Each structure stands twice: as structure tokens, then as C-alpha cells.
Amino acid sequence: MFEKSTWIRLPRNVVVGHGVRSAVVDVVDDLHLQGRPLFVTSPTPREVAADPIAADFEAAGIEPKIVTVEKATFDAVERVIEVAEAEGAAYLVGIGGGKAIDIAKMASYHLEMGFLSVPTAASHDGIVSNRGSVPDGDSRHSVAAEPPLAVVADTATLADAPWELTTAGCADIISNYTAVMDWRLAKRLKDVEYSEYAAALSEMTAEILVDNAELIRPGLEESAWVVTKALMSSGVAMSIAGSSRPASGAEHLFSHQLDRLAPGAALHGHQVGVGSVMTAYLHGGDRGIWRDIRNALSSIDAPTTAAELGIDDETVVEALTTCHEIRDRYTILGDGMNERAARDVAKKTGVID
Numbered sequence: 001m002f003e004k005s006t007w008i009r010l011p012r013n014v015v016v017g018h019g020v021r022s023a024v025v026d027v028v029d030d031l032h033l034q035g036r037p038l039f040v041t042s043p044t045p046r047e048v049a050a051d052p053i054a055a056d057f058e059a060a061g062i063e064p065k066i067v068t069v070e071k072a073t074f075d076a077v078e079r080v081i082e083v084a085e086a087e088g089a090a091y092l093v094g095i096g097g098g099k100a101i102d103i104a105k106m107a108s109y110h111l112e113m114g115f116l117s118v119p120t121a122a123s124h125d126g127i128v129s130n131r132g133s134v135p136d137g138d139s140r141h142s143v144a145a146e147p148p149l150a151v152v153a154d155t156a157t158l159a160d161a162p163w164e165l166t167t168a169g170c171a172d173i174i175s176n177y178t179a180v181m182d183w184r185l186a187k188r189l190k191d192v193e194y195s196e197y198a199a200a201l202s203e204m205t206a207e208i209l210v211d212n213a214e215l216i217r218p219g220l221e222e223s224a225w226v227v228t229k230a231l232m233s234s235g236v237a238m239s240i241a242g243s244s245r246p247a248s249g250a251e252h253l254f255s256h257q258l259d260r261l262a263p264g265a266a267l268h269g270h271q272v273g274v275g276s277v278m279t280a281y282l283h284g285g286d287r288g289i290w291r292d293i294r295n296a297l298s299s300i301d302a303p304t305t306a307a308e309l310g311i312d313d314e315t316v317v318e319a320l321t322t323c324h325e326i327r328d329r330y331t332i333l334g335d336g337m338n339e340r341a342a343r344d345v346a347k348k349t350g351v352i353d
């Protein structure tokens, strides 16, 4: 008997483009959301987007409450939940980079309340996904969270954000190549749950981004457009899969371990990009696609070496040899690399000297 079932939760409205920030209030209306919103933001995004959006709401007769978070922590999620309850908020709006959006996403999951994602940085593919990532003890990887009811991505705001945030978003997408290789390997060796649609979408997203790499330049609003569409597509692949598998393999394990060993040293996307160069080598050896990945990263100004990440060589080796323990996710790292093998791959790919 056929007993399979699936439940894919995707945003109902996706609005991307120049100046669409002013459409948030219309999106709320289109979704028939009633009552008082709670905006979750962080300091810079508050200035560049949350305050102007609040003014639009006020002009429409809606008085939003705003909470500003400084760090992605569970305390911050708790505080947002408390304020939402105390103020009788009807829905949340996450306005900012990954920090603000993840906190809003996780608080709304707990509150069983809808939320809207309004990214101010094209820095990673969590802007549309059903995954939230807030450090919890030693753990750094994402967990299930509320997917947004809508995403409103203003390319004018995204293009004005620091360039390295955009290159981090690009590198997060380029790393989909190795994430999918790991997922297919795990399917073959461990028969893990696998979706060919999600894998193909994730791969195609990386391919389209690489094919359009010449459009990704600082100060070009079109870059924000190309990258944001790719981030959306990658987030949708995760929602179809019901896990971060299509966009997170061993290169993400490596990055999560760097977050523990060298907190705050580099951006998520930049770390996964460098991880992807090395795990591509592990998959395909010298004739594999590791050079293509490295060249794609270089072409959009993303780091390809430990030095460019601002992380020392020994930390890279330590992360490579220990990151398989981070979570129960089978990848090319298997049950772990020894130090000699880790040093070898990092040297052969030019990540360390």
C-alpha cells in the first residue's frame, strides 16, 4: 500500500524589486492579517528599513511595536516571545539580516503565529526557508522553524548593504553544489530521505548564479536581484526537502565548527564557500569541480583561503578533523578525517599554505 505523504510550507507572497519596501503594508493587507504587528529587527536594519516601514504602517492606521535585538541568542528569542505576548501581537515581521529574521522565525514558530521576512542583506539562504539558526550550547546548525507567510526583498536596500554580505550570500548558494553531492552520497550509502526535485532545484540555483557571475558587482542593483532570487530558490529547495539537506553538507559542518572555534571571525557564507572548495576536492579529487568552485568564488570577491577568512591554518585543520561530530548528517567526511588527510586537502586546494 502507498502510504507516503508530504507537507511543503512555502511563502504565499514573494515580492522582490526596487523600492518594494513600501509594499510591506500592502502585503499584510493581501494576506488578510489583522491586529498589531511586532517588528523584530537589529540596530542597522532598524535605521535603514524598520523605521521607514513602521511609518508606512502608521500612515495606514496600524501601530507596530518594534523590538531591536543585538545578538542571535535564545534569550533574544525569549524576549521577542514575551513582548509579543505582552503586547498582544497578531503577527511578526523580521526585518534585517539573518539574526533578526531567524529570531522572528523561531519566536513565531513557538507562538504559532505568522511572520513576514523582510531581508536587508542578501547574506544567506535562510531568508525564505523554514529553518532557523540560533546558537544553542555547542550547536550551530539550523532547526525547524516557521516559514515566512511572505518575503519582501527590496533590491535598493540590499544593494546598499555592505558588499561582503552579498558575496556571502553568493557563496552560500555556490556551496549548494557540494551539499547536493553529499546528499546523493548519503542517499546511496545510508538510504537517507532524498528528494530529486529539491536536489535538482538546489543545483540549478547554484548553476544559474555561476552563469550570471558577471552581473554580480558592487554597487549594481541587478546583483542584489540575481542573488536574492537564488537565495529564494535555495530556501524553497529546503522547504521542499523539509530539511536543510539540499543546501547544507560537509561544507556547512566545517563552517559550523569554525563558528565554535573562531566565533565571529568570518561570515557564514564565506566559511561555507571555503569549505565547499575542500569538500569538492574530497568528492572528485584533482579532476573534480573544486577549481570551478574556487574560481566562481574568486570571481565574485568571496574568500577562497583561510587567510582571506581571517582564520589561521591550524583552526582550519582542526575544524576539518572534528566537524563530522557536529550533527547526525552523513557526508563525504564519513566518520571523520585524520589530521594528515585534512592538512593535505587544505594544502592541495590552496586553502592553507
Ligand SMILES: NC(=O)C1=CN([C@@H]2O[C@H](COP(=O)(O)OP(=O)(O)OC[C@H]3O[C@@H](n4cnc5c(N)ncnc54)[C@H](OP(=O)(O)O)[C@@H]3O)[C@@H](O)[C@H]2O)C=CC1
Residues within 6 Å of the ligand: 042, 043, 044, 045, 048, 072, 096, 097, 098, 099, 100, 102, 120, 121, 123, 124, 125, 126, 127, 129, 131, 132, 133, 134, 142, 157, 158, 160, 161, 162, 165, 267, 268
Ligand atoms: N536560517 C538559516 O537557514 C540560516 C541562518 N543563518 C544565521 O544568520 C546569521 C548570519 O546572517 P547575517 O545576515 O550575516 O547576520 P546579521 O543579521 O548579524 O547581519 C550581519 C551584519 O550586517 C548588518 N546589516 C544587515 N543589513 C544591513 C544593511 N542593509 N546595511 C548595513 N548593514 C546591515 C548587521 O547590522 P546589525 O549589527 O546592526 O544588526 C550586522 O552587523 C547567523 O546568525 C546565522 O546563524 C545563517 C545561514 C542560514
Ligand SMILES: O=C(CO)COP(=O)(O)O
Residues within 6 Å of the ligand: 124, 125, 126, 131, 133, 140, 141, 142, 143, 172, 244, 247, 248, 252, 253
Ligand atoms: O545555512 C544553511 C543552508 O545554507 C542551513 O544549514 P544548516 O542546517 O547546516 O544550518
Ligand SMILES: [Zn+2]
Residues within 6 Å of the ligand: 124, 125, 172, 247, 248, 252, 268, 269, 272
Ligand atoms: Zn548556509
